Amino acid sequence: MDKIKLDAWVGIFVAIGVISLLGLAMKVGNLTSNDIRETYMVTANFENIGGLKPRAPVKGAGVVVGRVNSIVFDTKAYHAIVSIDIDKRYVFPKDTFANIYTAGLLGEQYIGLEAGGEEKNLEQGDRITQTQDAVVLEKLISQFLYSKASEEE
Amino acid sequence: MKTLLKFFEKIGCSFSSRTLRLGAATRLFFLILIYSADSFKRIHLTIREIYFTGVMSLVIIIVSAFFVGMVLGLQGYYTLQKYGSSEAIGVLVALSLVRELGPVVTALLFAGRAGTAITAEIGLMKATEQLSAMEMMAVSPIARIIAPRFWAGVITMPILASIFSMVGVLGGYVVAVPIIGVDEGAFWSQMQANVDFRFDIVNGLIKSVVFGIACTIIALFEGFDAPPTAEGVSRATTRTVVTSSLVILALDFVLTSFMISG
Numbered sequence: 275m276d277k278i279k280l281d282a283w284v285g286i287f288v289a290i291g292v293i294s295l296l297g298l299a300m301k302v303g304n305l306t307s308n309d310i311r312e313t314y315m316v317t318a319n320f321e322n323i324g325g326l327k328p329r330a331p332v333k334g335a336g337v338v339v340g341r342v343n344s345i346v347f348d349t350k351a352y353h354a355i356v357s358i359d360i361d362k363r364y365v366f367p368k369d370t371f372a373n374i375y376t377a378g379l380l381g382e383q384y385i386g387l388e389a390g391g392e393e394k395n396l397e398q399g400d401r402i403t404q405t406q407d408a409v410v411l412e413k414l415i416s417q418f419l420y421s422k423a424s425e426e427e
Numbered sequence: 428m429k430t431l432l433k434f435f436e437k438i439g440c441s442f443s444s445r446t447l448r449l450g451a452a453t454r455l456f457f458l459i460l461i462y463s464a465d466s467f468k469r470i471h472l473t474i475r476e477i478y479f480t481g482v483m484s485l486v487i488i489i490v491s492a493f494f495v496g497m498v499l500g501l502q503g504y505y506t507l508q509k510y511g512s513s514e515a516i517g518v519l520v521a522l523s524l525v526r527e528l529g530p531v532v533t534a535l536l537f538a539g540r541a542g543t544a545i546t547a548e549i550g551l552m553k554a555t556e557q558l559s560a561m562e563m564m565a566v567s568p569i570a571r572i573i574a575p576r577f578w579a580g581v582i583t584m585p586i587l588a589s590i591f592s593m594v595g596v597l598g599g600y601v602v603a604v605p606i607i608g609v610d611e612g613a614f615w616s617q618m619q620a621n622v623d624f625r626f627d628i629v630n631g632l633i634k635s636v637v638f639g640i641a642c643t644i645i646a647l648f649e650g651f652d653a654p655p656t657a658e659g660v661s662r663a664t665t666r667t668v669v670t671s672s673l674v675i676l677a678l679d680f681v682l683t684s685f686m687i688s689g
Contacts, residue, residue, distance in 0.1 A: 277471065280471075280478050281471075281474060283482045284481070287477070287482045288477075288586060291589055295589040295593075299624055299628060301596075301615065302592075302593075
């Protein structure tokens with residue numbers, strides 16, 4: 275087996291491998307999306323985050339504009355501080371609403387951003403002041419039962 | 428009574444001999460690492476081994492991957508459509524392949540094809556005294572023969588696993604979209620939304636590298652340690668396949684539990 279043919283075949287082999295890896299990354303995985311763009315981080319406080327997890331999508335008008343970075347519990351004020359990375363291309367005003375929605379009926383939870391009307395925009399390190407917690411099923415049921423009970427009175 | 432004692436004797440003997448062999452294999456592993464400089468300075472040694480382990484395995488990997496992908500597509504569709512989620516077939520095929528089937532099946536095929544070839548080659552070299560001849564000439568057989576094969580195996584495994592996953596996904600696509608009629612856009616978009624590069628694809632690659640190290644070391648050790656007879660070499664190749672398969676599946680469980688929790 276002479277050297278040139280050997281080298282050629284190994285070169286082709288490695289090339290096929292690299293192409294399949296790139297194919298996997300781009301077509302099968304999600305490497306083409308906002309993971310490689312520059313982002314800015316803002317925080318938001320929630321009383322109950324429900325099933326929100328890190329790396330959950332952050333959507334504006336249904337379009338993914340960022341990802342949840344981290345979720346920590348504030349031991350002083352007893353609420354959750356959620357840090358989100360928003361793509362630098364998308365700017366939101368300072369009075370944006372951050373709500374936790376569920377994708378589909380039982381799907382994963384995500385943060386939906388609704389723009390307010392202020393002129394100044396959110397910057398790195400700002401805090402979103404208007405937030406709405408996730409819908410917790412137990413609270414909904416107890417609300418329903420309570421309203422049913424008071425109705426019958 | 429005597430048969431019972433003999434039974435325990437056999438167990439004890441096999442246990443101690445296996446432990447000794449495990450120690451010898453670990454020694455071989457560290458020797459390979461120490462003598463690895465030559466595998467990279469004289470890279471043509473390693474390239475020759477990449478040809479014989481990797482390029483020659485391409486046919487079996489690609490054909491198996493295509494059929495595995497097609498079967499996944501078919502079976503997945505008939506189960507998913509009962510729950511009305513036939514559009515998730517892309518996610519099913521891609522995640523099964525990238526996370527588990529790609530690395531594991533590639534490693535099993537690699538152990539069967541390339542592993543046995545390595546074991547037989549080195550066993551034969553030992554039986555025909557080529558290894559002793561090299562030592563006589565002050566050429567380290569580990570540096571010249573064993574280490575290049577080790578690095579070739581480690582380099583080849585992730586490449587083969589990526590090829591397996593990609594061809595498998597294409598196989599699943601061929602069954603799901605043109606043949607069964609699942610919507611093409613839904614197939615790819617659901618897949619892209621649910622397959623994460625860092626957690627799925629990179630983890631699959633890490634698994635395939637670990638399997639490559641394990642399989643290649645087992646194949647090299649069985650060949651190096653084989654009794655220098657024809658029967659010894661053939662027994663050694665069988666042991667390579669059996670041991671590699673068990674170790675791959677055990678390591679798969681260990682790695683998966685690390686990756687899921689951590």
